[in-house]
Amino acid sequence: MFIEWRPNRPSNQSLHQQIVDWMKQQITRGEWPVATKLPSQRSLADSFGVNRSTIITAIDELIADGLLETKVGSGTFVSNNTWNVLVSSKQPDWKNYVRNGLHEPNLKTIQDINQYETDTAIIRLGTGELSPSLLPTKKIEKTLQSTSFDAHSLGYSEPKGDKRLRQCISVYLETKGVNASPSSLMIVSGGLQALQLISVGLLQKGSMVLHESPSYLNSVHPFQSAGMHLVGLSKQGRESIPTQIKRINGRKKASLFYTVPTFNNPTNTTWTKEERLNLLSICKKDQIPIIEDDVYSDLWFEKEPPLPIKSLDTDGLVLHIGSMSKTLSPGLRIGWIAGPITVIERLADIKMQMDYGSSALSQHLVAEWLASDQYSKHLEWLRYKLIVRRDFTLTLLNQYFKGLAEWQIPQGGFYIWLKLCKPIVNPNLFKQALKENILLNPGYIYEPNNNTHLRLSYSYASEEQLAYGIQTLSKIIRRLI
Structure with a gap:
């Protein structure tokens, strides 16, 4: 309470x-x-x-x-x-x-995270969100001031979303090798709504949903609340994920496979092109649709990641999810799904029953940014700022966490998947950090019984907050060890 x-x-x-x-x-x-x-x-x-x-x-x-x-x-x-x-x-x-x-409640730790994220005194070391200083607030204001609206443009949009925005997204996706006509696209209120629509619009209760583990899916409940059974597959196991899919699907038919193949949430791993082709091959053979959550792929640093799995899909097997929440503004609540037209029309019909369409104002603004070069220029600036934050955070980890944890150098995205040397990631560590006004995202909210990992984010906290938070966290961990 x-x-x-x-x-x-x-x-x-x-x-x-x-x-x-x-x-x-x-x-x-x-x-x-x-x-x-x-x-x-x-x-x-x-x-x-x-x-x-x-x-x-x-x-x-x-x-x-x-x-x-x-x-x-x-x-x-x-x-x-x-x-x-x-x-x-x-x-x-x-x-x-x-x-x-019917809807599953959040884990207690997730409820606490949602509560404390609104407290300005809290240092948010795990938040998967851009800092207010990284949001193009003034430029968005300028766009709105220079744009004229009529009554029609501010009314309800058609079921699939604003046609001009869908045309702009179609052109944008071409730069990623994805061919998706405006008719095969629909606008959603963020990536999470896309998953909710898929869960209630395409699957039967009791369906088996496969996903790579650890996974963002375990921290939200769009499939669990609709009565689906989730099965996590590890990329770090002795078997590759395609091999695991083949073995599991031989016992019970899987309904779909969910993945964040580029700068994964929470691990920040990225699938190689070969891994993407192998996944597509086994899923095509076993007729298992792929849900590709691609909300981080614009946030690459030194080197562009492989093209989306959807760019390799010639059979309509992949539903591709994108969003502006991680790059432009989470408050706009604008994302999209690309897929076969029959699927898109089904999901659009359900969305109209839920909310009668995403914000017309937000759709208009995003279309303006995509139609001009504002979005691409913003991405260049944002990548530079995130690299600076990443390098600063890595310096802090080298200073305070040597001997305490292991980590990889992120090539994009928001996260560092920090592996502690002792299995002490539990509700007690979470509470001890809160006492010092530090909010953590522990591994067990992404993978049951994961008591060794923390999801650190360099995208939200300021440099001063990162410096204090990481140093203080290291002291807490040393005390507990």
């Missing part, structure tokens, strides 16, 4: 009474239904900015009023006594609804 409210210190009313009144309000309004568990006394004290003794006094008063109850070894809960039942007699059992909802 994340609490944003704080008592008003200049008020004539005591702090403890303000807290009592606010908690009563949460209960009587139904925002805290019966059986809601309160955070610990220490957490409440931190949230409210008061002493723990103030919290104890407030809770004791609410217990005396019959609104709260304590259960030994379990904590403090909204009471289920007669007075409270009368207050909440019209409340449905929301706890039961929440428990039985």
